[in-house]
Amino acid sequence: MANSKQSQTRRLKMSERAQQQLALHFPDVPETLLWRRKSNDGFTTVPRPLPIAMQAIDETSKGAPAGHALFCLWARAPDNPLVVVENPTTFAAETGFTGERATDTWRKRMRRLRELGFIRTKPGPSGEFHFILLLNPNIAVELMRREGQVQDGLYGRFIERVADVGAAGDWTTYQEALEAAEKVAAAKSKALDGVVKSKKGAK
Missing domain, CATH: 1.10.287 (Helix Hairpins)
Incomplete structure (x- = not known):
C-alpha cells in the first residue's frame, strides 16, 4: 500500500x-x-475514484440514477466539503432536470444520495437541502459494499482504483476514528452509571 x-x-x-x-x-x-x-x-478538487462511486450509486438507483447529481455537487464545491444551495433550480438544471418538476426531481436525487451515505444535509432559506456536506465517497462505497449493494466486478475495480491513487487507507482511518469515538462514549456511559449508583448509595 x-x-x-x-x-x-x-x-x-x-x-x-x-x-x-x-x-x-x-x-x-x-x-x-x-x-x-x-x-x-x-x-475544484474531486476524488479520483468518483466515477466508480457514481456507477455504484446508479446501479442501486434504477429508474432514478443519482450519480451525475453527486458529480454536479462536487463541481460546485469550493474546495471545501460544504456546498450552499442558494437556488435549487440552478442545481436541478445543471444536473439535467428541466420543466415544472425539475426541482422536485433533484430533491429526490439528494434524498437518495443521503440514504446511501454520500451527503449529509441541513435545511435553510432555500429549503430542505440548503446546506449539503459532501462525505468521502470512498467510505460511502465501502459502506454500500458491506450492505451488499455493490457487485463484485464493480467493487474489484473500485479497490484497485483506490489503491492506485493512494487512498486505500481511508477506510482504515474511518474505522479507527469510529472505534475511538465508541470507546469515549462507552467511558462516558460507564462514568455516568457510576455517578448514578453513587447517588443511590448515598440515600
Missing part, C-alpha cells in the same frame, strides 16, 4: 510522462486550447 509521499511522487511522474506524450502526439495543438489547473481558473 502506497503512502501519501509515494503517491505524490507517482502522480508527479505520471504528469511528467503525460507531458512528454502530449508533446509527441499533439505537437500542433496550441496551449490556448488546453485546460490546465495551474493556469486556468474555475476548478
